[in-house]
Amino acid sequence: MTTIAVVGASLAGISAARALSAQGYRGRLVIIGDEGRRPYDRPPLSKNFLAGRITAADLALESDDEQLEAEWLLGVAATGLDTRRRVISCSDGRTVAYDSAIIATGSRARVLPAAAGFGNVHTLRTLEDAQRLKEQLVPGRRLVVVGAGFVGAEVAATARGIGMDVTLIGSGSFPLSGPLGMQMGALIGRLHEDNGVKLISSARVASFVCEDATAGNGRTASAVRLADGRTVPADVVVLGLGSVPNTDWLTGSGLDLTDGIRCDAAGWTGVRGVFAVGDCAAWFDDRSGAYERDEHWTGAMERAGRAVAALLADAAAAHDAPTDTGPGALDLPYFWSDQYGARLQFAGSASDADSVEIEAGDPAEHNFLAVYYRAGEAVAILGMNQPRLFTRWRKALTGDTPNKRVPPGRETGATSLSPVC
Known part of the structure; x- marks a missing residue:
């Protein structure tokens, strides 16, 4: 070669x-x-x-x-x-x-055709995208974030930290409910609301209101119009649509x-x-x-x-195909996100679970570890400000032994903490 x-x-x-x-x-x-x-x-x-x-x-x-x-x-x-x-x-x-x-x-970044030509409607994927957006993030201005996934939730949290008035619009019931599930998504939604973000759930964007309908490229969107007829005033808009x-x-x-x-x-x-x-x-x-x-x-x-x-x-x-591609099962998906000073960590797949339980901490204090189970075996974990316990659980999930319901370090037979579902 x-x-x-x-x-x-x-x-x-x-x-x-x-x-x-x-x-x-x-x-x-x-x-x-x-x-x-x-x-x-x-x-x-x-x-x-x-x-x-x-x-x-x-x-x-x-x-x-x-x-x-x-x-x-x-x-x-x-x-x-x-x-x-x-x-x-x-x-x-x-x-x-x-x-x-x-x-x-x-x-x-996925875009909305209706957003074309607006100088204050942004996507965020490249450094150039971030540089353009950063210039418009000013304390006191109104930011509308369309899309409550990772990019949308993180931009909303950052903008609130700067001192902006933030509205987060999602197509689902809660932020991050896609990757984390409904119950944990509700806790993420509470985190945003506790930090002053206005949430609009189960909504779709229909169009953007333009200050000057006759303007060409570089026109400014003054509001986001939703499919149900509501309008949300905006000075800056960020699209986080996947x-x-x-x-x-x-x-x-x-x-x-x-x-x-x-x-x-x-x-x-x-x-x-x-x-x-x-x-x-x-x-x-x-x-x-x-x-x-x-x-x-x-x-x-x-x-x-x-x-x-x-x-x-x-x-x-020199064969027609790789002779040994290794085991078919991939490593467990893992990601993290920082929002409002809280470190979120997740491993596994929420869609595989039939129940979720809080195993440590208190969601009301934005400090907990949640475990997702399927038929009594752990299949995923979510930690908020629980890096050590999360790491122990993650190692257990990726080990060769079956993932039992008893958390690492807990005595056999101990009862789990407040169930979420």
């Missing part, structure tokens, strides 16, 4: 590049990125960066002394993948021939692009020499029997090494 191309100068992309070096690859490495900057950390964009506690320089993923032996093509988007000729086409007319390729093009995998450039490549790039449990796409990692990749998980996109920081970090191991084994064996 002489050339490996990594498409995407992202966390997943640089993690793959580092894994290649750590696992002994010494050939040519080309990293293609559509943004004109080196890889940077995105989770702080909705928190410390918007709050002004860190600068763009603090987001850099590379240390000053890091020496990645790679050719960087930055500010250049990949526009096509010819898997037969093994060639990547780029937006500047260049082509990159590869022996193996790792696709890490991530995802982009993401769309960046796979359009792969149309016609022969890859399965059903909600991301479908891969096996080691990131192999089914096409010789082509792997995918990060937000754009839908890996198959034997545990759930489904293809799943892990759009969290830890997934981008951890799965890159697994994909690289399979890629190098495939190249060494």
Whole structure:
């Protein structure tokens, strides 16, 4: 093998590049990125960066002394993948021939067509997005956040910390009820309300009210109009409506692009020499029997090494498919979020559970550990300001022994604390 191309100068992309070096690859490495900057950390964009506690320089993923032996093509988007000729086409007319390729093009923010042309309606995905939004986050102004997922909830919390008047609009009953379930979502909603955020639940946006209906691009939205006729006054609007995998450039490549790039449990796409990692990749998980996109920081970090191991084994064996992609079950999904000084940590899948119980702490004080059970076995955990206990539970969930109902460190037969359901 002489050339490996990594498409995407992202966390997943640089993690793959580092894994290649750590696992002994010494050939040519080309990293293609559509943004004109080196890889940077995105989770702080909705928190410390918007709050002004860190600068763009603090987001850099590379240390000053890091020496990645790679050719960087930055500010250049990949526009096509010819898997037969093994060639990547780029937006500047260049082509990159590869022996193996790792696709890490991530995802982009979902938008509302009705929001086009409004200078005060924002999405948040890139550093440039955050820089534009930050200029408009001013104490005393009215911020309306549409979408009560991670980005929306974190922006709402950051804006309240700045001193803005914040309304959080969600299509579900509570913030984060999708990944956390209804009961725990209600507790997150209480956290936001206790900090002065106005919640509007089970709502849909119909349009935006414009101060000057005849204005062209750069017009300003003065309110958000909901499908039920209500209007919510706004000086700034942020859309946190989820993401769309960046796979359009792969149309016609022969890859399965059903909600991301479908891969096996080691990131192999089914096409010789082509792997995918990060937000754009839908890996198959034997545990759930489904293809799943892990759009969290830890997934981008951890799965890159697994994909690289399979890629190098495939190249060494020179077979039509990786000879050993490892176990089918993936690591438990894990993510965290910081809101109002509270650290939320979650591992597992709430959709697998039939009950949830508070095992420690008090939700009223925004300090607790909740365990999700299915038929008496723990399948997921949520911690709020409980890092030590959460870590112990997480280790137990990822161990080889069955996850029993008795929490780690508790005497057998002890009763659990106040049930939530």
